[in-house]
Amino acid sequence: xxxxxxxxxxxxxxxxxxxxxxxxxxxxxxxxxxxxxxxxxxxxxxxxxxxxxxxxxxxxxxxxxxx
Numbered sequence: 040x041x042x043x044x045x046x047x048x049x050x051x052x053x054x055x056x057x058x059x060x061x062x063x064x065x066x067x068x069x070x071x072x073x074x075x076x077x078x079x080x081x082x083x084x085x086x087x088x089x090x091x092x093x094x095x096x097x098x099x100x101x102x103x104x105x106x
Contacts, residue, residue, distance in 0.1 A: 041083045042068070046076045057081040 043060055047053035050070070057065050061083045068080045 042080065043082075044078060044080050046073065046078045048076055050077045053079045054079045064085075 041061065043057070045053050045060075047056060054067075054068075055068070061081055061093055061097040065081045065083060066085060068082055070080075071078045
């Protein structure tokens, strides 16, 4: 899995950078505001379940969870 981090002054520019490097099917893993810039972490593959742990806290309801 190829993962990249890009920073840009705005989200449109950051998304364009991701698209140029990873293509139209890129997956945004996170987005942050860092030092006045947008920071995106993106991948060209869907992470596996072991790469994205789900932390459950009281009051946290995720779409698709049973009541």
